[in-house]
Amino acid sequence: MAVNLPSLPPLKAIAGIQVGTTCAQIKPQDDLTLFELPSQSHCAAVFTRNRFCAAPVIIAKQHLAAATPRFLLINAGNANAGTGENGFVDALSCCEAVAQQTGCAINEVLPFSTGVIGARLPVDKISAAIPQAIAALKPDGWEKAAQAIMTTDTAPKGESIQTVIEGHPITVTGIVKGAGMIKPDMATMLAFIATDAAIENRVLQTCLTQAMENSFHRITIDGDTSTNDACVLVATGAAHNPLIDSPSHPGYNGLVTAVSQVCRQLAQNIVRDAEGATKFITISVEQGASQQECLEVAFTIAHSPLVKTAFFASDANWGRILAAVGRAKVDNLDIHPIQIYLGGVCIVENGGIAAHYTEEQGEQVMRETDIPIRVVLGRGDYQETVFTSDLSFDYIRINAEYRT
Amino acid sequence: MAVNLPSLPPLKAIAGIQVGTTCAQIKPQDDLTLFELPSQSHCAAVFTRNRFCAAPVIIAKQHLAAATPRFLLINAGNANAGTGENGFVDALSCCEAVAQQTGCAINEVLPFSTGVIGARLPVDKISAAIPQAIAALKPDGWEKAAQAIMTTDTAPKGESIQTVIEGHPITVTGIVKGAGMIKPDMATMLAFIATDAAIENRVLQTCLTQAMENSFHRITIDGDTSTNDACVLVATGAAHNPLIDSPSHPGYNGLVTAVSQVCRQLAQNIVRDAEGATKFITISVEQGASQQECLEVAFTIAHSPLVKTAFFASDANWGRILAAVGRAKVDNLDIHPIQIYLGGVCIVENGGIAAHYTEEQGEQVMRETDIPIRVVLGRGDYQETVFTSDLSFDYIRINAEYRT
Numbered sequence: 001m002a003v004n005l006p007s008l009p010p011l012k013a014i015a016g017i018q019v020g021t022t023c024a025q026i027k028p029q030d031d032l033t034l035f036e037l038p039s040q041s042h043c044a045a046v047f048t049r050n051r052f053c054a055a056p057v058i059i060a061k062q063h064l065a066a067a068t069p070r071f072l073l074i075n076a077g078n079a080n081a082g083t084g085e086n087g088f089v090d091a092l093s094c095c096e097a098v099a100q101q102t103g104c105a106i107n108e109v110l111p112f113s114t115g116v117i118g119a120r121l122p123v124d125k126i127s128a129a130i131p132q133a134i135a136a137l138k139p140d141g142w143e144k145a146a147q148a149i150m151t152t153d154t155a156p157k158g159e160s161i162q163t164v165i166e167g168h169p170i171t172v173t174g175i176v177k178g179a180g181m182i183k184p185d186m187a188t189m190l191a192f193i194a195t196d197a198a199i200e201n202r203v204l205q206t207c208l209t210q211a212m213e214n215s216f217h218r219i220t221i222d223g224d225t226s227t228n229d230a231c232v233l234v235a236t237g238a239a240h241n242p243l244i245d246s247p248s249h250p251g252y253n254g255l256v257t258a259v260s261q262v263c264r265q266l267a268q269n270i271v272r273d274a275e276g277a278t279k280f281i282t283i284s285v286e287q288g289a290s291q292q293e294c295l296e297v298a299f300t301i302a303h304s305p306l307v308k309t310a311f312f313a314s315d316a317n318w319g320r321i322l323a324a325v326g327r328a329k330v331d332n333l334d335i336h337p338i339q340i341y342l343g344g345v346c347i348v349e350n351g352g353i354a355a356h357y358t359e360e361q362g363e364q365v366m367r368e369t370d371i372p373i374r375v376v377l378g379r380g381d382y383q384e385t386v387f388t389s390d391l392s393f394d395y396i397r398i399n400a401e402y403r404t
Numbered sequence: 405m406a407v408n409l410p411s412l413p414p415l416k417a418i419a420g421i422q423v424g425t426t427c428a429q430i431k432p433q434d435d436l437t438l439f440e441l442p443s444q445s446h447c448a449a450v451f452t453r454n455r456f457c458a459a460p461v462i463i464a465k466q467h468l469a470a471a472t473p474r475f476l477l478i479n480a481g482n483a484n485a486g487t488g489e490n491g492f493v494d495a496l497s498c499c500e501a502v503a504q505q506t507g508c509a510i511n512e513v514l515p516f517s518t519g520v521i522g523a524r525l526p527v528d529k530i531s532a533a534i535p536q537a538i539a540a541l542k543p544d545g546w547e548k549a550a551q552a553i554m555t556t557d558t559a560p561k562g563e564s565i566q567t568v569i570e571g572h573p574i575t576v577t578g579i580v581k582g583a584g585m586i587k588p589d590m591a592t593m594l595a596f597i598a599t600d601a602a603i604e605n606r607v608l609q610t611c612l613t614q615a616m617e618n619s620f621h622r623i624t625i626d627g628d629t630s631t632n633d634a635c636v637l638v639a640t641g642a643a644h645n646p647l648i649d650s651p652s653h654p655g656y657n658g659l660v661t662a663v664s665q666v667c668r669q670l671a672q673n674i675v676r677d678a679e680g681a682t683k684f685i686t687i688s689v690e691q692g693a694s695q696q697e698c699l700e701v702a703f704t705i706a707h708s709p710l711v712k713t714a715f716f717a718s719d720a721n722w723g724r725i726l727a728a729v730g731r732a733k734v735d736n737l738d739i740h741p742i743q744i745y746l747g748g749v750c751i752v753e754n755g756g757i758a759a760h761y762t763e764e765q766g767e768q769v770m771r772e773t774d775i776p777i778r779v780v781l782g783r784g785d786y787q788e789t790v791f792t793s794d795l796s797f798d799y800i801r802i803n804a805e806y807r808t
Contacts, residue, residue, distance in 0.1 A: 049731070050727060050730040050731045051729070051730040051731070051737050051739050052726045052727060052729065052730030052739055052755070053730070079723075081723060081726075081727075082722070082723045082726050082727075082752065082756045082757050083756050083757065084754050084755050084756025084757065085754070085755075085756075086756070087756060116723070117721075117723025117724070117726070117727065118722060118723040118726075118756075118757050225727070225731045226727060227723075227726075227727050227730060305709070305795075305799075305803070306803055309799075309800055309803040309804050310803070310804070312800065312804055313803075313804035315804070317521075318486070318522060319483075319485060319486045319520070319521025319522040319631075320521070322456045322485075322486050322521070322522075322631075323454060323456060323485075323521065323629070323630060323631050325455070325456065326454040326455040326456030326457070326631060327453070327454045327455070327629045333455050335455050335456055348486065350488050350489075351456070351488050351489075352486045352487050352488025352489075352490075352491060352522075353486050353487065353488065353522050391709075391800065392800065393797055393800050393801075395709075395713075395800075396713055396716065396795065396796065396797050396799075396800060397797075399709070399710055399713035399714070399717075400713050400714070400716055400717035400719070
């Protein structure tokens with residue numbers, strides 16, 4: 001059901017990083033992924049802001065603050081969320097199993113879980129499978145990992161690009177999972193991105209934050225954020241470019257651009273593989289008086305079940321888009337200068353349906369699967385774009401049947 | 405598909421008010437309703453805050469400010485919204501047709517429209533049908549009107565109660581339509597309520613505002629507000645109770661209680677007849693530090709598509725409720741004192757799933773069609789309750805097929 005989701009491209013290895021996957025019997029296929037990071041690497045991360053964040057999120061934050069990670073352990077099928085004290089014990093036990101088998105410290109392991117909320121993590125199964133994951137470690141394990149971290153995703157999602165920074169070839173490779181509960185400030189999303197660039201730890205965090213701003217923070221599927229979202233960016237330094245030690249370093253912009261490009265592709269792929277999606281909708285709000293109001297209008301449209309259902313029906317129901325703009329929380333919004341475009345067709349102007357608009361024009365745009373909406377507010381110079389999907393029978397089916 | 409929606413009770417006439425319905429050929433059945441109000445009546449109203457509000461909303465506000473209404477004219481099937489300048493001309497033409505046929509002034513007619521957005525109002529059909537609506541005027545026309553204002557509603561909705569104020573029997577009768585696009589601050593909702601109580605105009609508006617607070621402003625179906633919402637409260641004074649001339653008048657509380665009771669029943673009936681609803685969900689948030697945060701938590705749960713879909717599946721997926729509470733925009737929310745109850749069953753405590761909770765308990769609650777969720781925040785003394793429905797295949801079907 002994915003909407004023009006690109007098939008998984010070859011994912012280039014990142015010098016120094018090894019990836020292993022195996023089946024821990026939580027799911028019938030590979031469900032456990034282990035990343036081994038070189039000791040000199042740096043690691044930045046952004047986590048969900050949900051107050052009921054899962055135990056592995058809290059443990060991962062603590063470990064990241066205390067040590068430089070040597071391993072990332074990811075299981076699919078069970079989120080270890082809403083599991084209270086048991087959840088912490090279980091997440092730590094899994095880290096401990098990795099530590100015992102590899103000789104690293106417990107806090108050099110970051111745990112990640114995704115899947116059903118509230119069931120206890122099957123620690124025995126995971127611990128028993130860790131030796132297989134270690135045995136499977138190899139530099140080019142990224143494609144298999146993209147597969148093993150999936151839950152309701154219909155296909156693996158990854159991206160790999162190369163660039164040159166100060167004369168040194170640099171690779172950025174990333175994988176992502178997540179197909180529902182997607183919203184700004186993170187979601188049921190796990191993203192693992194790595195580069196061989198040499199960059200200081202603090203600057204790496206700035207780079208990740210900046211790259212997320214126009215990618216993962218600009219997508220929404222159903223407005224729900226999850227308890228487990230995390231996005232990790234690792235830099236190994238193996239490319240031996242001159243160390244990027246500040247955002248004003250000459251190499252910084254090139255790296256941010258490359259990481260942003262990977263994040264944007266991964267974020268859009270999540271929307272293209274949204275639960276039940278049949279349309280990929282790009283909502284641009286232009287000429288706003290602030291970034292904030294552009295985002296408010298864009299997300300109000302993107303979260304409207306009526307707009308999303310109309311797209312599912314390929315119905316150019318511009319009235320629902322207009323109604324969503326009209327209820328967005330924007331101070332003193334004057335509707336008269338507002339223009340709304342569906343594809344290249346102006347559907348709303350002068351406070352109502354555009355004079356020259358015909359149903360045929362709307363229908364023609366709606367026949368596409370990739371559809372842009374442009375809202376021109378006529379109030380200022382700010383512009384923002386968000387990406388979303390439609391709301392279909394299959395969204396309901398997938399989310400109604402998830403646990404059964 | 406309605407969820408335990410009470411069948412339409414007998415709707416008592418309000419002395420002085422006549423109601424007539426007819427078919428203006430916008431729909432195959434009665435689609436035009438006319439209320440005639442006595443000259444000494446008062447009229448209060450609350451309208452949608454959507455910036456793209458429909459032409460009839462703007463005209464109704466202007467007329468209400470300029471004169472005392474003698475007629476309310478309501479058509480279903482066409483919302484006359486998003487119709488730009490034409491919309492104003494069309495709404496005024498309909499008012500003019502009533503004025504010509506009855507001898508009242510144009511601004512003594514309030515127009516209301518509900519239905520498809522963006523199509524021009526068929527003024528000729530409506531004008532041609534007005535004589536029939538006038539001929540049909542009768543005191544006990546309320547039941548037929550409840551039917552004639554429907555759009556995607558599956559059944560007519562009304563309520564009628566009697567009370568005694570300072571020794572005088574008083575009647576309050578109301579009808580409502582609206583089955584999607586329902587949210588606080590009004591919706592695709594039209595409500596017409598009348599009483600024979602004697603009350604001053606300004607106090608009547610206070611009474612309506614107060615009655616809406618715990619009724620129409622506490623329901624949500626899909627988070628969308630419409631361009632056409634309106635709620636009207638008429639008082640004829642025919643009961644000859646001592647004139648209620650201030651909120652401290654001894655008769656005021658009795659009247660507010662009666663009007664609130666009618667509004668609450670009408671509001672809950674809208675949710676029970678929500679598009680595709682199979683569950684009626686009551687969300688109470690207790691022990692909040694403010695009214696605001698109680699509403700924020702309640703509406704975050706009520707708007708979560710994942711929570712709503714789980715209810716459709718009768719799946720006690722408490723993790724989705726917990727995740728919604730966790731992402732509600734409440735400052736410094738500590739999750740540890742929070743308890744969440746599904747029916748009488750505690751499902752969340754101490755930051756995770758409740759120790760004694762079993763799936764069987766959750767399943768038993770989910771077998772019901774009326775389901776209460778209670779969230780105890782442990783932060784203060786405020787309490788709020790909102791009502792919502794689940795998200796089903798039929799919601800998608802109804803909203804995908806609405807125009808076809």
